[in-house]
Amino acid sequence: MLSQIPTYILSGMAITIAVTLVALPMGFVLGLTFALLRVYGGKFLSAIMAAYSTIMRGVPPLVLLFVLYFIISGVINLTPFWAGSLALGVVSSGYQLEIIRGALCSVGSTQMTAARAIGMSRAKAVRYIILPQALRLIIPSWSNEASVVLKDSSLVSALGVAEITRKSQLIGASTYKFLLAFLTAALIYFILVFLTNRLLDYVERKTRIPGFSHHSTL
Amino acid sequence: MDKYILEIQNISKRYGGNVILKDISLNVREGDTVVIIGPSGTGKSTLLRCINLLTRIDTGKILLDGKDITTKNVSEDEVRQHVGMVFQNFLLFNHLTALDNVMIGLTKVRKMPANQAKEKAMQELRRVGLADRASHYPGQLSGGQQQRVAIARALAMDPRVMLFDEPTSALDPELIGEVLEVMRKLAEEGMTMLCVTHEMGFAREVADRIIFMEHGVIVEEGPPAELFYRPKFERTREFLWKITELYGKHKDEEKPGDTST
Amino acid sequence: MSEWFTLFSNSLPEFWKGTLITLLLTSTGLGIGFLLGIPAAVIRIYGSKYLRWLAIGYIELFRGTPALVQLFVIYYGLPDMGITLDRIPAAIIALGLNSGAYQAEYFRSAIQAIGHDQMMAARAIGMSRIKAIWNIILPQAMRLVIPAWSNEPVSLLKTTAIAFLIAVPDLMTKAKMVATRTYDPIGAYLAVAVIYLILVVILTAILEYISRKSRIPGFDLEIEAQRST
Ligand SMILES: Nc1ncnc2c1ncn2[C@@H]1O[C@H](COP(=O)(O)OP(=O)(O)OP(=O)(O)O)[C@@H](O)[C@H]1O
Ligand SMILES: [Mg+2]
Numbered sequence: 001m002l003s004q005i006p007t008y009i010l011s012g013m014a015i016t017i018a019v020t021l022v023a024l025p026m027g028f029v030l031g032l033t034f035a036l037l038r039v040y041g042g043k044f045l046s047a048i049m050a051a052y053s054t055i056m057r058g059v060p061p062l063v064l065l066f067v068l069y070f071i072i073s074g075v076i077n078l079t080p081f082w083a084g085s086l087a088l089g090v091v092s093s094g095y096q097l098e099i100i101r102g103a104l105c106s107v108g109s110t111q112m113t114a115a116r117a118i119g120m121s122r123a124k125a126v127r128y129i130i131l132p133q134a135l136r137l138i139i140p141s142w143s144n145e146a147s148v149v150l151k152d153s154s155l156v157s158a159l160g161v162a163e164i165t166r167k168s169q170l171i172g173a174s175t176y177k178f179l180l181a182f183l184t185a186a187l188i189y190f191i192l193v194f195l196t197n198r199l200l201d202y203v204e205r206k207t208r209i210p211g212f213s214h215h216s217t218l
Numbered sequence: 219m220d221k222y223i224l225e226i227q228n229i230s231k232r233y234g235g236n237v238i239l240k241d242i243s244l245n246v247r248e249g250d251t252v253v254i255i256g257p258s259g260t261g262k263s264t265l266l267r268c269i270n271l272l273t274r275i276d277t278g279k280i281l282l283d284g285k286d287i288t289t290k291n292v293s294e295d296e297v298r299q300h301v302g303m304v305f306q307n308f309l310l311f312n313h314l315t316a317l318d319n320v321m322i323g324l325t326k327v328r329k330m331p332a333n334q335a336k337e338k339a340m341q342e343l344r345r346v347g348l349a350d351r352a353s354h355y356p357g358q359l360s361g362g363q364q365q366r367v368a369i370a371r372a373l374a375m376d377p378r379v380m381l382f383d384e385p386t387s388a389l390d391p392e393l394i395g396e397v398l399e400v401m402r403k404l405a406e407e408g409m410t411m412l413c414v415t416h417e418m419g420f421a422r423e424v425a426d427r428i429i430f431m432e433h434g435v436i437v438e439e440g441p442p443a444e445l446f447y448r449p450k451f452e453r454t455r456e457f458l459w460k461i462t463e464l465y466g467k468h469k470d471e472e473k474p475g476d477t478s479t
Numbered sequence: 480m481s482e483w484f485t486l487f488s489n490s491l492p493e494f495w496k497g498t499l500i501t502l503l504l505t506s507t508g509l510g511i512g513f514l515l516g517i518p519a520a521v522i523r524i525y526g527s528k529y530l531r532w533l534a535i536g537y538i539e540l541f542r543g544t545p546a547l548v549q550l551f552v553i554y555y556g557l558p559d560m561g562i563t564l565d566r567i568p569a570a571i572i573a574l575g576l577n578s579g580a581y582q583a584e585y586f587r588s589a590i591q592a593i594g595h596d597q598m599m600a601a602r603a604i605g606m607s608r609i610k611a612i613w614n615i616i617l618p619q620a621m622r623l624v625i626p627a628w629s630n631e632p633v634s635l636l637k638t639t640a641i642a643f644l645i646a647v648p649d650l651m652t653k654a655k656m657v658a659t660r661t662y663d664p665i666g667a668y669l670a671v672a673v674i675y676l677i678l679v680v681i682l683t684a685i686l687e688y689i690s691r692k693s694r695i696p697g698f699d700l701e702i703e704a705q706r707s708t
Contacts, residue, residue, distance in 0.1 A: 058679040059672045060640035063651060067668040074665070147543075154545035158644055165548055172555060179556035182548055190543040270603055299605035309600035312593075313619045323604040326614050375604055 005171060012167030013188055019085045019153040019163055024146055026089030031096025038097060039104045040126060049097065056094020062155050064091045069159055084156035092149050099141045103134035136207050143200035147193045154189070164188055222281075223248045223410050224269070224379055229278030229288075231264055238264045240434040241278070246379070246412065251405045253421040253442075254414045256431035257457065262414040265431070266381045269412070270301045283378060299327060302372030302380040307388050308364040310356040316343060316367045317352040320374045328375070342370040346400050362393030366400055373404075380404065382413040416461055422446060430454045486666045487673075490657045494674055497653035501678070504570055504639040504649060509632055511575025516582030521612060523583065524590055534583070541580030547641045549573050554645045570642040578635050585631065589624035590616055625693055629686040633679050640675075650674060 038049035056064065068087035072078060078086075107130050115125035157166035168185040172178035224246040231239040238261045246252055254262050267273040269280060271287065271294045280288045287297045310319050320342050324335035343349045346366040356364055365385055372380060382401065386394040398420045405411060405424045415421065421428055422442045429439040430453075438445065438454045449455045487494075523534040541549065553576075554569040564572065593616055601611035643651035650671045658667035 055672075055676060058676040060637040060651070060675055062640040062643065063654070063668060063672050063675060066654070067665060067672055070664045070668065151545040154547045155641070157547070165545070165551070168548075169551070169555075177559065179552065179559035182552040182556045186540075186544040186548045186552060189545055189548060190540065193543045272599060272602060295602075295605045295607050297605075298603055303603040305596075305600065305603075307596070309596050311597065311600070311615050311619070313615075313622060322614060323606070326610055327605045371604065 005175075008167055008171060009164065009184060009188070012162065012164035012185075013192075015081070015161065016150070016153050016163040016165075016188075017192070019081070019088065019156055019161065020146075020150045022082075022085035023088035023092055023153065024149050026086065027092030027096045027145075027149065028142075030090065030093035032100055034093065034097045035100035035104060036126065038101050040122065053094050053097050056091060057098070061088075061091045061152050062158065065155055065159065080156070080160045084159045084161045088149065088152060088156060091152070092145065095145055095148070096142070099138050099145060100134065102141070103137040104130060106137060107133045133209075136204075136209060139200060139204040139207065143197055143204070146196050146200060150193055150196060151189060221248055222246065223250075223283060224412075225279075225281040225284075226269070227279045227281070229268060229275045229280060231261070231268060231273065231275050238434050239268070239275075242434070242436060243278075244429065244436065244439075246410060248410055249408045250426045251411045251413065251424050252427050252429060253425040254412065254429045254431060255416060255421070255457070255461070256437075260431050261434045262431055263383050266303065266383050266412065266414060269379075270303045270381060271297055272303075295327070299323075299375045300378045302375060302377035304365070304368050304372055304380065304382045304385050306384040308356070308361070308368045310364050310368055310371070312356050315353050315355055316348060316359065316363075316370075319356070319367055320371045323371065323375050339370070339374055342374045343367070345373065345403075346370045347396075360393060361389045362396045365389065365397045369397075369400055369404075379410045379412060382411065382415065384414050384416070386415065386417060416464070418446075418458075418461060430457065432457070482663075483666045483669070486657070486661055486663060487670045490653070490661075490667070490670065493653045493657060494650065494671065497648060497650035497671070498674060498678070500567075500642075500647065500649040501636070501639050501651075504567075504574055504642055504647070505632065505636045507571045508574030508578050508635055508639065511571065512578025512580075512582045512631070512635070515575065515579030516586055517617070519579060519583035520586035520590060521617075523587055525608065525612060538580045538583050541577050542584070546573065546577045546638050547644060549577055550641055550645060566642075566645050566647045569645065570639070570647045574635060574639060574642075577638065578631060581634070582628065582631055585624050585628045586620060588627070589620040592623055593619050622693055625690050629683075629690055632686060633682055636678060636682060637675070 034049050034052060037045045038053070039046070041049065065084065065087045068090055069080075069083050072083045072086060111129050111133065112122075112125055115129040116122070120128070153163060154165040157163055157169070160166070162170075164185045168181040172181035175181070222245045224244075226242060226244040228241050228243050229239060230237065230241055242265065244252075254265070256262055264273060268275045275288055278288070279286050282297065282300060286292070310316075311322065314322060317336070317339055320339035321332075321335045324330040324338060325332060328335075330338070340349060340352065343352055346369055348363060348366050348370065351359060351363060351367075354363075356367070359367065369380075369385075385401070386397050389397065394417065398417060401411070401413070402420070402424050413420075413425075425442050427439060428442050428445045430437045430445065430449075432453060438449060438451050445454065446458065449458065519534045519538055522530050523538065526534060550570065550573040553573045554564065554566070557564065557569075597615055597619065598608075598611055601615040602608070606614065639649060640651045642649050643655065646652060654667045654671040657670070658664035661667060
């Protein structure tokens with residue numbers, strides 16, 4: 001058993017990363033779509049998106065995860081990995097919606113006016129003028145959200161997904177070394193969070209527009 | 219022979235490799251008003267901060283009432299109670315009313331009972347003409363009023379010496395007068411003051427002595443009449459010319475360094 | 480839909496008990512976090528070199544790892560060192576330690592926003608460092624921090640749901656019990672989702688009210704707030 005521990009932990013780590021890599025982009029795609037609807041979608045859609053955001057951010061991720069997990073697995077037959085990752089992505093979409101909305105608003109209506117003034121349609125203005133600026137602005141907040149999702153991926157252990165937290169529980173139970181098992185898990189999360197932040201810092205520096213640096217606050 | 223209240227003996231100060239103050243000596247008599255002038259970055263603020271021990275000197279000595287305040291066994295906090303300091307940007311405590319700003323040193327540092335402290339603080343506010351603003355927060359006061367409260371806050375500690383670091387240079391022109399007026403009154407009452415200021419009208423009228431500093435040394439010093447009209451050094455003359463250009467509104471002034479007077 | 484209302488009303492007494500536990504976890508965790516967060520922030524800024532590293536270590540370790548793993552370390556791990564805690568105390572300690580790290584960062588940005596000048600002005604009238612921190616820096620920081628700090632109670636309230644995973648009888652655990660009894664997990668978890676949402680809305684309203692009340696005229700500052708769980 002003891003000799004298997006490293007492999008065990010490594011496979012757990014791989015699943016943690018995989019869950020994050022499913023949930024984060026999914027949250028981004030949903031969040032971006034919903035943010036655009038929230039800002040440019042007219043009264044009705046905007047109100048719905050506001051409600052969506054309030055609910056997603058007002059309910060504990062763990063509770064949402066359970067609700068969504070049971071809904072998803074009632075509709076289609078998915079493995080816990082997929083059901084859990086998708087649910088985590090939906091949870092994150094609420095937060096990403098707000099991050100992107102903040103950036104869209106801070107790029108502001110003056111840029112829209114300027115784009116319309118040279119004859120762009122609203123959609124084109126959003127696509128070519130507003131979004132390229134907004135997406136650069138969100139990187140610092142998005143970096144924070146990435147580490148939140150990474151840490152929240154520990155919650156899918158409750159759905160039986162064998163990521164690091166779950167693996168540590170199993171190792172702890174079979175070796176009676178719970179402290180060591182969970183401290184190892186903590187260390188791995190810490191390193192992953194650290195690396196994620198460094199990576200996104202790097203992306204932020206690389207994509208920075210010279211002389212344009214006000215950041216969105218959320 | 220007059221007694222010196224403040225004796226600065228050959229002090230030097232460096233930040234990293236930069237020598238900011240080079241072997242400065244200066245004595246101030248009780249009741250004197252000394253005005254320090256000089257170009258930006260010369261070390262004027264640093265000199266005041268050394269006297270208030272907000273910065274430690276590297277070599278030399280500073281004596282207050284004959285006692286060396288720069289040795290290790292002297293309590294900084296004790297010394298600072300006797301050396302009042304007024305900053306360019308006021309630095310009132312933002313969360314306290316004018317009255318509380320003046321009181322807090324008395325209650326927290328001097329441990330004075332609240333009612334007694336309040337009485338004394340009101341007295342100081344009256345002294346700077348702001349008794350009616352006692353319950354205002356700094357954010358509700360004009361710059362000139364804030365600076366007067368800051369002066370009252372320093373006065374409340376009954377300092378032996380007051381240090382002013384460009385007290386009016388952050389103020390709109392129409393607010394400068396009220397602060398200078400308070401300072402003038404203090405000088406008349408016999409307060410010992412060391413002022414960094416480029417208000418030449420004030421310097422000429424109130425100062426007993428003017429000190430011209432440049433590059434961390436005292437270039438020249440003397441009574442206003444002498445320094446203004448018969449500067450010994452070309453640099454002093456040039457600087458005074460520039461200053462009067464900048465603050466040219468004192469129309470009654472002759473051109474400094476004009477020896478024909 | 481009407482079935483769901485039946486489930487909800489039938490389970491109300493249980494949910495009520497769970498709510499009380501959830502609020503207990505939130506308030507005590509917040510209190511411990513507050514008591515830890517302030518010294519951690521002060522030490523991180525004003526402490527000597529070693530103390531500063533200690534504060535940084537605490538803050539970064541607890542912010543850089545999942546609250547759930549912290550809870551497991553405390554509840555399942557500490558017995559390996561001979562420290563055995565009951566469920567509720569374990570949850571409270573874990574949540575308090577976790578919240579303290581986040582609160583420390585809120586306090587830190589507020590203290591730093593007040594800046595070096597206020598300290599200098601306080602020292603200039605003869606205050607000691609400690610006195611200046613206590614009388615001048617912290618009172619201002621406490622007011623400045625309120626808008627950003629207001630995120631923490633809500634954030635912690637949501638985090639408390641992890642206590643379910645060590646079977647603390649909080650709202651989430653009640654949901655599971657109701658789910659098992661009624662064979663309607665979606666209905667049961669939706670019910671507590673609604674209750675959490677209501678709690679969050681009420682808490683947010685209270686905090687906004689306090690935020691408005693505690694402003695100092697002419698003294699305002701915005702500190703960035705981020706999702707912290
Ligand atoms: N804490 C510090 N660390 C490093 N250098 C400093 C520090 N404080 C001041 N200096 C440097 O010391 C020099 C003198 O500064 P000081 O503020 O005393 O000048 P000053 O004569 O008051 O100028 P001003 O008229 O602009 O206020 C400057 O070059 C400044 O950059
Ligand atoms: Mg200066």
